[in-house]
Amino acid sequence: MKVLSIDISKCTGCRACEYACSFKHTGTFNRWDSRISISQFLEDFVFIPTVCTQCEEAYCVNVCPTGALSKNYETGVVEFDSNKCIVCKQCTMACPWGSIKLNHTAKEIIKCDLCGGDPECVKVCHVGALEFTEVEDMVMDKRFRSATRLKESVMGV
């Protein structure tokens, strides 16, 4: 199963992913319609991308009263059917990350659908902060990168 993997240390805060996501899903450019969000902390020059990580046991699915949200165990995606949604906003409160959101009109729920397996945001992330990778690779890579940093500090490099 592939997931959107985020390397915070590589994000330069350029927002191209937000524009690409919004354009793909709505046909217009609006960062508030993007499923992925870049929070900029300019005093410290830290940029934090947040996006739905397609939970296995998703709180949003559990609280949804109409079945608009459901987990597809084949693709891994937490799917959203806007036709069934009554915009009660319970999902936005249940998500610990704020990754299910309201769009710019504050009248529609939006969430990442991985663009059906070909995420647009990854295509414009030239620095490699966003990748579409197998989930086990992402976790393994992360563990090895951390270990590499520890190794360097141990060796005093």
Next chain:
Amino acid sequence: MLKGGYVGKILRINLSENKISVEDINEKWAEDFVGGRGYGTRLFMKEVDPQVDPLSEENKLILATGPLGSTYAPSSGRIMVITKGPLNGAIACSNSGGHFAADLKRTGFDFMVIEGKAEKPVYISIYKGNIEIRDATELWGKTTKETDKILRSLTHPEAGTLEIGPAAEKLSLISNITFDGHRAAGRTGVGAVLGSKNLKGISAFGTGSITVSDNERFAKAVYNARDILSKDAFSGSGGATYGTALLVNVINGVGGLPAFNGHDAFLETADKISGETLTKEYLIRAEGCDSCPITCGRVTEIRKGRYKGNKGVGPEYESIWALGAMCGVDDMDAVVMANYICDDYGFDTISAGSTIACAMDLFETGYIPEGDIGFPLRFKDSNALVNAMKLMAEQSTDFGKLLAKGSYRLAEHYGHPEFSMTSKKQEFPAYDPRAIKGIGLEYATSNRGACHVRGYTIAVEVLGDGDKNTYEGKAELTKTLQDLTAALDSTGICLFTTFGLKGKEIAELFASATGLECDEQEFMKKGERIWNLEKIFNIKAGFTKEDDRLPERMEKEPIKSGPSKGEITDLGKMLPEYYKSRGWDENGIPTPEKLKELGLEGIL
């Protein structure tokens, strides 16, 4: 009817009358002058008398975005500032990267016109549909970084901000306008215009959408452009790894790095202040402007020595040159520190560094008594550099006040204006016109005073396959690049995209976004129209052929050392041909035929 790219509205703030109003944009002007720099200049010329005192209530300042802003077109975060520049009284288009252009467009405006003068310090809050002029007494005196932080705390944590620092409050002629606390529209002293109007800052937060004319065609044009940029040596990797400072060793390597206030064009120890050194010893991370794949922005810190613990952004190549090589200083800690002081107080680093270099030169020649300064201000002395920078920043002594006026006023005050390395009173940047001939023509003819980014001939003369030593073909080269850049600046994308993109790709981005059909030839024509428009403003402001010149040192004093040792330049070998290729008369005045061809008849 405009089909995309533009939001279609202009926000007008009259600070004298405390009045806020909204207007539609002029569709014909959008087609003729694109947006950003071009449209802004057209609007400015309709409203402001070119003879006006830049620091008077009658001068206006226009913030202008381009039709490609707030989209995923590569590097589309440019914001343009159009006003009559306080440094020299010429038409100023000073511009900056960052995210403010996108934030402004999301509030529903392509342009913002600031006019009049507030009675006391104010800031403007644009929050979704609510626009307010608010008291900023408490903010006056704060640095740019502090102001940015406070503005966001007073409005919204994710708002974009514009601010001026203490330099502009005190009307320094080399003060900048800062965006989001760390990006700057640096040149021509535009900050002082806001200082004179008592406008400390702007906060912009909006949730509006930007549409384009043809979604499929635009997406194709964007991905094509991004693909081309990813393959270029600078925009693909060099910019992200080393930033613009990559150029220090490159330009010094060809003997084109002006040093010791232009007595030389080579610094033996330049590697100590190079991009490689910056990356290795100071860089924390790269930072990207809105939608930018190049990410040349530097987030840095000083990790050792007497300035240890200071953090900031940059320095850029030009800043390293001005505060470093031009002053003969190769101590990177001091260069980075002086750069941080410029940023915090809101000074243009090019003019600030070159002004200190000029002061060093005047001091060493014996024209400035030590008593005026308070300490010996010698070339190579990094402590003296930082101390002079502090004098300029505080403006609490007569000499500090003089420094803040730029090198021309400083040198003139001491009776030797020839010591000022300026064209039209603006300090020239980091490429020596004796070693690289075409850039001298660009400095002399640039509508805003000496400048490298009106027509970056370096891309051809040094980084491309051109011959930097010849005068031949430089007139045509300069004209072509000036026209291309004028149009490009008006779309809202960054000049650095031209490391990969040609007029054809940029015209396609513009046409697919706006629905205003435009091929490369037509795009260049728009650029030429904008260039002539700016020129007309300058003529009306009183500029003549006599102002299209280089500092006499560049034509008389040979380079002392390095690969270009012995070189001088002769502007006279390029200027008449340049006027001719522009369709101007021998005095550099656009002919009636040329103006008719460009649809500018009746405007001169």
